[in-house]
Amino acid sequence: MKIATWNVNSLKVRQQHVIDWLELSHTDVLCLQELKLPDDKFPHAEFAAKGYRSWCAGQKTYNGVGILVREGIEVDETDIVRNIPGFDDPQQRVIAATVGGKRIVSAYFPNGQAPGTEKFAYKLRWLEALAGWLAGELTRYSSLALLGDYNIAPEDRDVHDPQAWQGQNLVSPDERAAFSKLIELGFVDSFRQFEQPEKTFTWWDYRMLAFRRNAGLRIDHILLSPALAATCTHCEVDKTPRKWDQPSDHAPVIAQIG
Numbered sequence: 001m002k003i004a005t006w007n008v009n010s011l012k013v014r015q016q017h018v019i020d021w022l023e024l025s026h027t028d029v030l031c032l033q034e035l036k037l038p039d040d041k042f043p044h045a046e047f048a049a050k051g052y053r054s055w056c057a058g059q060k061t062y063n064g065v066g067i068l069v070r071e072g073i074e075v076d077e078t079d080i081v082r083n084i085p086g087f088d089d090p091q092q093r094v095i096a097a098t099v100g101g102k103r104i105v106s107a108y109f110p111n112g113q114a115p116g117t118e119k120f121a122y123k124l125r126w127l128e129a130l131a132g133w134l135a136g137e138l139t140r141y142s143s144l145a146l147l148g149d150y151n152i153a154p155e156d157r158d159v160h161d162p163q164a165w166q167g168q169n170l171v172s173p174d175e176r177a178a179f180s181k182l183i184e185l186g187f188v189d190s191f192r193q194f195e196q197p198e199k200t201f202t203w204w205d206y207r208m209l210a211f212r213r214n215a216g217l218r219i220d221h222i223l224l225s226p227a228l229a230a231t232c233t234h235c236e237v238d239k240t241p242r243k244w245d246q247p248s249d250h251a252p253v254i255a256q257i258g
Contacts, residue, residue, distance in 0.1 A: 001073075001100060001257050002026065005147035005220055006241075007033040007108070007203075007250035011066075014248055015043055018068075019050055021241050021252065028070045029099055030252075031106030031147040032056075035064030042066065057082040059092040065106045065148070066095065073100045087129035094130075096137075102228065102257070103141035105134075107148035112169045120169065123151075127178040135185055144225040145257070146187065149203075149250060151219055154179045154189070158218035160199060170219060188229035190222045190255045191237075202237050203250050211242060222255045231258030 004027045008014045011032065022030065030052075035042065039058040047054045047068055053075065056066035069075055076098040083094050096105040107130070112123035138144055152175045156162035165171045183189070191200075201216030210216060224232055234256040242251045 001028045001102070002254060003029045003031070003104065003145060003147065003222065003257060004238075004252050004254040005031045005033070005106070005149070005222055006252040007149040007220060007248060009034045009248040009250065010036040011043070011064075012037050012041070013246065015046065017241055017244060017247070019046070021238075022050060022052065022068070024240070025238065025252070025254065027254065028073060029104055030068040031104065032066040032068065033064075033106065033108035033149045035059075035066055036061055037064060055080055055095060055097060057092040057095045063092045063108055065093060065108050067097050067099070067104060067106050069097075069099050075099050084126075084129045084133050086133070087126070089126070093126070098141070101143065103137060103144040105137075105144070105146045105148075107146060107150075109149060109151045111151050112175065114169050115167070115172050115174070120174075124174055124178065127175075127181075131178070131181050131185065134182070134187075138186060138225055142225060142227040145228055145255075146182070146221075146223040147253075148221070149219060150179065150221050152176065152179045153217040153219050154221075157198070158201070160201065160215045160217065165217075170217060182223060186226055187223035188226065188232075190224050190229065190232050190235040191218070191253065193229065193232055194235055196236075200237055201251075202253055204242070206249055220250055220253050222253055224255070224257070228257050232256065233258075 202220035
């Protein structure tokens, strides 16, 4: 099964990009973030016409997550969860479904703005709630994948210029500690299971020719439970759609699992 995550930074703007990329990549399960549209505007019919069923937790203007699944793969529609249970949050950031016997979680982690701000404090609270919920999920589902835009570059090698970014949002010690807490739960960073080209990133600012200069960060991740990690044979970042007209500022991350 080929699974992928992609922050599309407005599905309304990049719906055709998603359709085109699905045809190119032959992805079975695609997790989307930053839909930036409410549930009633989600293009279920358009994806169905291309052979994908879809589920979403949408929100007007901001946030929003979704899961697209190729027809023929079983989805337990009685087991879909939206948002972190027990965490009161109006922002739509999580959707989870059991797909082909595997628990798939699509998550859009808060950006955080800057250390010391209320948005950063919210990010840390959200991360703590997520880790608490996932600890329980791992006891229920041995095969679990957490895909999404984490808004965290976990190591200096995930940053184009670590010195320039030192102490800033996305790379701060608190955020990296929260990422490490997920790893301590037993998750495996699928990207780091394999030898990768140096300076491989998933996000590049629209400004200052960042993509052309490869001045990016690796903030989009696929973490796998040990059982799934043992079946993973490949993980890569596909920069192809980042080169298209009016692209998202993120590139998809793909993993092949058994």
